[in-house]
Every structure is written in C-alpha cells, then in structure tokens.
Amino acid sequence: MDNQTVQNIAQLAHIKIDPTDKTFIHALRDILYLTDQLKNAPVHDVLPLYNVHRDHLHVREDIPTEVTSREALQSLTPKFHDGFYWVPKIID
Numbered sequence: 647m648d649n650q651t652v653q654n655i656a657q658l659a660h661i662k663i664d665p666t667d668k669t670f671i672h673a674l675r676d677i678l679y680l681t682d683q684l685k686n687a688p689v690h691d692v693l694p695l696y697n698v699h700r701d702h703l704h705v706r707e708d709i710p711t712e713v714t715s716r717e718a719l720q721s722l723t724p725k726f727h728d729g730f731y732w733v734p735k736i737i738d
Contacts, residue, residue: 649665652665652671652674655674680708720722
C-alpha cells in the first residue's frame with residue numbers, strides 16, 4: 647500500500663496519520679484484506695436478518711425519571727439565543 651493510498655483513506659476517514667507509521671499501514675492493510683475476503687463469503691443461501699433478537703423487545707412506558715427545567719439546561723450550554731442552542735457548523 648503506497649503513501650498516497652494511505653493519505654486518501656485518512657482523508658476519507660477524517661483522521662490524521664503519519665504515513666511513515668508502519669504499524670498503522672500494516673493494520674490498515676490487514677483490515678482491507680479482511681474486507682476483501684468477506685466479499686467472497688458464500689452468502690447466497692443466507693436469509694436477511696431483520697432483528698438480532700429472537701424474542702420481541704418489551705416496550706416500557708416512556709415516563710421521565712427526572713424533570714429538568716429548560717432554564718437549567720440552557721445554563722449548561724455556552725451559546726443559547728431566542729429559544730435555540732447554537733452549535734458549531736460542521737458541514738460546509
């Protein structure tokens with residue numbers, strides 16, 4: 647795996663890596679090799695799995711265990727204006 651491939655994967659994953667870190671490159675190569683092997687797994691007779699639980703999940707009543715005032719929650723946030731929480735923009 648060349649340095650450009652490592653940098654492309656790091657950019658797609660939004661992580662900073664050292665392209666000279668051989669341990670990371672070997673681990674990444676092993677992960678990609680494993681996913682490549684999974685592509686060849688014989689799954690044509692496997693039925694789709696809709697739920698991992700055999701039993702139905704028991705639904706509980708949605709009753710709050712504690713009541714928090716709006717003012718108390720607003721006091722915990724760094725920016726709050728006109729009924730809205732201000733958060734940093736993460737998508738350009």
